[in-house]
Structures are given as structure tokens and as C-alpha cells.
Amino acid sequence: MIDELPEPAPTANEILVRVRAAALNRVDLGMSTGGAHGTNGGIGTTLGLEWAGEVVEVGEHVDRWRVGDRVMANGPGAFAEYAVTSASAVFSVPDALDWAQAAALPVGLQTMHDALVARGGFVSGQSVLIQGATSAMGIIGIQIARELGASVVIGTTTSEQKVARIRQFGADVALNSTRTAWVDRVLEVTDGTGVDVVLDLVAGELATDNLRATRIGGRIVNIGRVGGERVALDLNLHSLRRITYVGTTFRTRTREEVAEVVQEADKALGAAIATGRVSIPVSATYPLAAAREALDAMANNTHLGKLVLLP
Template sequence: MTVVEITQPGGPEVLKATKRATPAPGPREVLIKVHAAGVNGPDLLQRKGLYDPPPGASDIPGLEISGVVVELGSEVTRFTVGEPVIALVPGGGYAEYAVADERTTARLPQGLSMAEAAALPETFMTVWVNLFQRGQFKAGESVLIHGGASGIGTTATMLAKAFGATKIFTTVANQEQQLASQALGADMAINYNEQDFVEEIMKGTDNRGVDVIVDIIAGDYVSRNFRAAAMNGRVVQIGVIKGPATNVDLFPMLVKRLTHIGSTLRSRSHDDKAGIMAELESQVWPYIRSGAIKPLLFKTFPLADAEQAHALMESGQHIGKVVLRVLQDD
């Protein structure tokens, strides 16, 4: 089969198409003929040599796929050959075939193309875990979403809106991203190149601050998040694009009784991921089936053009998800 592998740590140019043996499914795994694969921040980190796959996982990048089941492991009971599915995988998505544990596989949600569906598993599961489970967001609260034009940011905006946020703030890079974020449900999309998000949030909340902050940035944003948070607010760290936080002022965290937590999805057990997938199917899939929520696709690339997809992601100019098409007719 054709795959895209990381030839050495480095820039997008280290991604090369090559041939490898098609994997065989284990007892609880399904073999999926991949139609599309989502491109995510962890893929970029892995390419740079900064995020190793979990033990036993494929070294091929790619954490979310859509496709059709073509072979079943000996103990698989939930799926049959020929079913269209989506899957969260610990690696191996940039390929014509991939194996996925049946516990992290779900039937293709009605109303989505294969390309749209490939943008679901990693992104929606990450947002659900961090905004709803760990961040404990609930209807009637306000939220700040950093990286509002990213796949995570657009998804978090749509879900916060659907589940009753009183006010949604996002941070974005330019006017085009501002307009797109507001169209998805943001009440205020703050251009971080021209505005101070702490000042804008305080003005927009009568100096109260926001209840939940979802942050993929880190760096100097950590201290600023503490200043922008409301009393008893929660800051959920799911990325470190700007690197380590230095000279962090913890006093606002103490005074406001804040909670600052973080997590990753990739290293969780299959059973943990199955629980997250089940909650999405019961609580979010109805919005997808009705058309109220749909993954926002910015651009798709053929599998062999993974280098271009990564370059686009690193430019920060995308709005929504970047997806690799393995089969061009989807």
C-alpha cells in the first residue's frame, strides 16, 4: 500500500510517499480502506521529532480517518465488512489502509462526506474531553477559545454554541478569520495581532472574565489566561504552540480560585477512548445528523501532497480542518 512516512525529523519536506506492507488487524481490530485522513497539530509535532507515537503504534502519522471496513479481527463483534466508518487511531492514518481498534471506531455519521467525516474523531473527541469533561463547561457559562480558526477552535466554537454558552470569545489572526469565527457562533473574535485579548474580554464581560478557557497556545498566554478568567474559572491546556510558560504570575490563580488542567488524547486507553466516542455518538451526533453542526473543511489534498498540507497548517492561514484525500472521488 502507499503511505506517507516521516523520513527524518524536520520540516514538511521530510514527508515522503512510499510503499509498505498492508497491516493485518489484531483480534479486536478492523482493517479500514482509508478514504480520507485528518491533519492535526500532533502530526506536525511528530514530524518535527517532538511527539513520539505510543508504544506499539505505527510510526506513520495520522490520528483520524474515514473509510470502509475490509477485514475483521477474530474477536470483533461491532462491525461487518463493507461498513463505512470513522476511527481514531494512535498512528497510521496517512495510508491507503489502516487498522483501528473496534472500541475507537464508529459508523459514519449520516449526512457527511468521507472527507468531512475524517475531520471528526481526533478533533471532536479532543474538544469533548477538554471543554466538557475536564473543563466542566455547562450551559449558561462563557468561554474563551484560543486559536479560534483552527480545527480545534472551530469545533469548540460550534459545540459551545450548540450547548448553550452565554458568550463565546475567540482569538484569531486576521479579519478573514474573525468573520469566519463569528459566522460559527463567536460573539467576539479578537485579532491577537491588533488587540489585547485580556482587555477585550474584560470589556466584553463587565470585568468579570470568562468561565472556561481552552488554550492551544501556552507561552505568555498562561499568565494572561489567569487574568482573563472569572472567579472559579477553569483553564484547559491542550497545546503548547508558543512553548513553555516562563515568569508565570500565580497570584491571580490563587485569588480567583482557578483550576488549570491539561491532557492529551493519544495516550489514553482504548476503553477510555471508547467512553468518549460513546458520549459523542449520543450527545453530538444528533446535531451532526440534523445539519446543525458540521466539520468545517478548509482544504483537502491528495495523500501524496501531505507536505503541502503540513505547510498550510504551519502557516496559520487555514480556517477549520485540513484533510488528506486517499480516494479522490469522495
């Protein structure tokens, strides 16, 4: 439902932004029916968690941003003409990016950089496997791994038609994870050892196979669970391979923790964003009044990249 609400106002350490584009995320589907995502959500909540726009007002103690600055962020209330967010958790938008391209980036940037580097312990020269590589998160994860110097980037999908697209976004190897031999192929391209880091956007039945595909002493970072939240895990294999299994989310992080994640991602990837080496394709754009149509398209899951609203 589209409704008229008062224009929000920034408090100390916040900025008010005129939203020019807002990207959809899968969590918006649950929030659209009254569900919650961390502290966001519930009946009457303005939807949307990712946007880009112009700063129109700054709160007290905000020094970095000025009125007119182009910014993008993972922040609440994105499906609106104006949004307020913490000034410390905002990326600058390079001149080369249009609003829709910018709105598609923040969630993937901060999530996948943090998962790979801070949670996954990745260093240049290591190998990376991304489960669910044709999702927006997966696409940007491939590019981040490549940008930071991965020796081999492997991506998976459950659609044979999408295998070729994974390679287009920079993966060295693209696999269909519904095929039983996919782990054998991972071992083949890593000289029989397995990958150093797995970024898992799927979970479900892939959980034990991920253990087989990860080297002894490697790391698996679980980010998403679209394949299932509860599974039977081979704990003996987990123990034998001495794998560190890490869970990650932003729902239980403080503003200060999120700000640190944003700053680290910006420092590592700012130049790559400005030159287009790290980006997410925009599958389609919709006017704000067609938000319901956009959410239906998200539910159908036939798009590649991001769906974006233009308020």
C-alpha cells in the first residue's frame, strides 16, 4: 500500500536523504506481509533496506557529509521519497554510477566483503567457492573475490541456463550444484585439496557437500539459507577436515559495528566501484507506485541481478 507520511528528520549523527532509487531484497517479501528483519519490520513499517540518493539535511555532529552529496546505504525505509540513516554507515556514490546502479550495491558490498575478509579470513592468493552465485549477492561476491586477488573463483547455480552467466561475471569455474559430481570438479581445480573459503548463500542439502569441497583447515561462511535452515550435517567430516563454520548477519550488529564494516568495504573496494569493476546488474526498474509488481517479480525469482524502485 502506498501512503502519505510526514517527512522524517535526522537526529544527531544521522542524515536525511532524498531517495532517488531503492533496490529490492528477498527480505522485503517477508516484511511486506508484516514480518520483521532484525529490528526492522512489522505492520505499518515503511519497506525497503537499500537505497541511493542526495543528502538534503544533516544532523548534529555529522562532519563528513554535506547537503547535495550523492550517497548509498543499507538503511531502513528505502521505499519512500525520503529516508534517514546513520551517517557513519553510508557509501559515497561515484559520478559514473546512475541512481539505479548505486542503489543495487550497498547490501552486497558490505555483506560479501565482510563475509569474505573479516569472517572468512581470506587473503590474496586463496581460492573461493560461492554457493548461489547468480544471486545479486553471489554476483558481487565473485567480483570482490576477483578484485582482492583470489587464485580461483568457483561459482554455483541450480540452473543449467545460468552456468554461463557465472563466467561472465568473472568466475573461473561455473558449476551446477544439482549435479552429483560438482564437488569432484571443485577438488579437481584445487589439486585435490578443496577451496580455502566457501561463501554459502544457499545452505540446505549443500551443507555437507560444502565440507567435502573445503580444504582441511578451511572456512565456510553461511550468509543465506534459501535451500533450508535445518539440515543433517556430517559432524564427523566437519571434525576430520578441521573446518571453521561461521554464521553471519547484520541483524544483531550495533551501529558502530555496521559502520566499521562499511568503512572497510569502502576502503578496499571504492576504486573498483568507481571504475565499474565491481557492480551488480539492474534487471528491471519500477516506479514506486508499482512496488507490489516489483515484489511479485522478486517472488517469481526469474530475474538476474537487482530489481529497483524509482520514487
